[in-house]
Amino acid sequence: MSSPVHIRVDRSLCVGSGTCVGTDPARFRMEDGRATATDGEHDLDDDLIDAIDGCPVAAITAHDPATDELVR
Amino acid sequence: VTNAPVTDDMLSAAAVRDPYAYFGRLRETAPVHFNERYRMWLLTRYADVEAAFRDPRFSSDRITPFIEQRLSDQPETGLARTFNILADWLVFKDPPDHGRLRKLVSRAFTPRAVEQMQERIELIASQLLDALPTDGTVDLIRGFAYPLPAIVIAEMLGVPPSDRDLFKGWSDDISALVFGGLDEVGRHDRAAVGMLELASYLTELIDHYETEPADNLISALVRAEGEGDKLSRDEVVATCTLLLFGGHETTTNLIGNGLLALLQHPDQLDHLRVEPQDFRPAVEEFLRFDGPAKAVARVMAEDVVIGEQHLRRGDRVYLVPAAANRDPRVYDDPDVFDIRREGPQHLGFAFGPHYCLGAPLARMEGTVAIRAVLDRFDGLELATDELSWHPVMLNRGLMELPVALRRREGTL
Numbered sequence: 366m367s368s369p370v371h372i373r374v375d376r377s378l379c380v381g382s383g384t385c386v387g388t389d390p391a392r393f394r395m396e397d398g399r400a401t402a403t404d405g406e407h408d409l410d411d412d413l414i415d416a417i418d419g420c421p422v423a424a425i426t427a428h429d430p431a432t433d434e435l436v437r
Numbered sequence: 438v439t440n441a442p443v444t445d446d447m448l449s450a451a452a453v454r455d456p457y458a459y460f461g462r463l464r465e466t467a468p469v470h471f472n473e474r475y476r477m478w479l480l481t482r483y484a485d486v487e488a489a490f491r492d493p494r495f496s497s498d499r500i501t502p503f504i505e506q507r508l509s510d511q512p513e514t515g516l517a518r519t520f521n522i523l524a525d526w527l528v529f530k531d532p533p534d535h536g537r538l539r540k541l542v543s544r545a546f547t548p549r550a551v552e553q554m555q556e557r558i559e560l561i562a563s564q565l566l567d568a569l570p571t572d573g574t575v576d577l578i579r580g581f582a583y584p585l586p587a588i589v590i591a592e593m594l595g596v597p598p599s600d601r602d603l604f605k606g607w608s609d610d611i612s613a614l615v616f617g618g619l620d621e622v623g624r625h626d627r628a629a630v631g632m633l634e635l636a637s638y639l640t641e642l643i644d645h646y647e648t649e650p651a652d653n654l655i656s657a658l659v660r661a662e663g664e665g666d667k668l669s670r671d672e673v674v675a676t677c678t679l680l681l682f683g684g685h686e687t688t689t690n691l692i693g694n695g696l697l698a699l700l701q702h703p704d705q706l707d708h709l710r711v712e713p714q715d716f717r718p719a720v721e722e723f724l725r726f727d728g729p730a731k732a733v734a735r736v737m738a739e740d741v742v743i744g745e746q747h748l749r750r751g752d753r754v755y756l757v758p759a760a761a762n763r764d765p766r767v768y769d770d771p772d773v774f775d776i777r778r779e780g781p782q783h784l785g786f787a788f789g790p791h792y793c794l795g796a797p798l799a800r801m802e803g804t805v806a807i808r809a810v811l812d813r814f815d816g817l818e819l820a821t822d823e824l825s826w827h828p829v830m831l832n833r834g835l836m837e838l839p840v841a842l843r844r845r846e847g848t849l
Contacts, residue, residue, distance in 0.1 A: 378782075380782065380786070380788050380789070380792040381491055381788055381789040381790070381792065382789065382790060382791075382792040383536070383789070383790050384539070384540070384543060387536045387539075387540055388540065398491040398788075398789060418547055418549050419540075419543055419544065419547050420547070420548075421543070421546070421547065421548070421792060421793075421794065421796055421797060422548075422792075422796070422797075423548045423549075
């Protein structure tokens with residue numbers, strides 16, 4: 366069981382490929398042609414890791430909710 | 438910018454030589470323009486091009502309508518079979534098939550996956566440079582920019598090195614069709630031969646990796662095919678032809694056009710020698726200033742009105758990054774090459790669901806390749822006054838890049 370994370374999408378990098386939405390529709394959605402992540406804390410599970418690693422422009426990051434430290 | 442009418446020939450010598458002047462004049466005088474000669478719309482402003490990339494009414498499937506209208510009475514001909522393969526190319530698919538296929542292939546091309554390949558790509562670049570003459574004038578397209586991405590994608594897929602040379606001919610044939618538009622009948626036959634030979638070669642290779650899986654993309658695709666209805670055999674063959682083809686032409690042009698821009702701006706070339714970390718923004722500027730994709734073809738799935746223009750269902754549309762990337766509404770001094778430029782992303786890899794799957798690999802190859810040339814030679818000079826460009830509508834690429842080389846002291 367992994368510790369919870371906050372998800373961040375850098376919308377200035379996002380190119381709207383929709384890869385994250387296809388990989389992890391529970392956490393990501395498209396807004397105005399760019400991706401956005403659901404607020405709150407999430408498990409860093411396989412779907413989320415695939416969405417982060419699969420982003421073609423590396424616009425998605427996961428952070429420790431307490432320290433804001435980059436987790437992935 | 439003048440208000441003189443723009444000639445309708447996008448393939449005129451002047452427009453091929455300088456598409457930026459040609460499309461730039463359209464962008465400023467007729468941003469949503471119907472070209473009577475080739476019977477297609479041209480969208481040239483950044484905002485319109487970006488919006489169209491995101492809009493599903495601008496469909497990527499320009500192949501199915503062609504098959505239905507032109508080839509339905511000749512299903513067994515080589516041309517019909519070629520178009521059936523093209524119809525399975527990711528770049529021509531719309532949702533939902535597009536997402537399903539793309540997800541399977543994209544894993545191999547993510548920034549993280551590509552990072553693992555850097556050392557290997559550096560070695561390939563170094564070996565290609567070793568093979569060049571030690572001094573004198575060299576065509577860096579033929580000797581370097583062409584073989585580098587071809588070797589990388591062949592290795593990724595699992596094509597044996599001894600078979601690599603087969604692909605240049607096939608790739609050139611298919612290129613004439615895919616990047617030239619669908620107008621000229623003559624080039625269809627040659628493309629069909631190339632495509633069918635490539636498909637038949639790949640089918641054998643796919644069979645081979647089905648019985649003897651290895652650590653390569655073909656084996657991964659075959660594995661996905663085995664997992665239920667995820668990928669059909671036709672889709673595996675089509676995807677391999679697309680990846681091989683995509684790996685050949687466009688990255689060659691990123692390397693070639695990028696090198697050319699640096700040769701024409703020696704101060705910025707010198708800067709990159711000293712500050713190689715600036716390759717990151719520099720690659721984006723290569724793509725913005727003179728990228729491999731002049732235009733990207735779409736076909737209207739529904740009627741759409743833009744300003745005073747009415748685009749109708751079935752109309753063909755070219756979205757023109759070559760114009761959008763130099764839109765003065767978005768970039769300051771857009772015709773100036775500046776490797777440290779900041780600003781919005783260029784549209785050279787498109788935008789939205791069809792954003793170039795190979796972008797991370799292309800960026801890596803472009804950086805590694807150009808950096809390797811700068812590291813190896815301290816004298817680099819363009820050795821021609823007359824550049825020759827491929828006379829095709831969608832692609833921007835040099836036929837040759839003759840460069841006078843002088844090797845750095847102390848290197849082989």
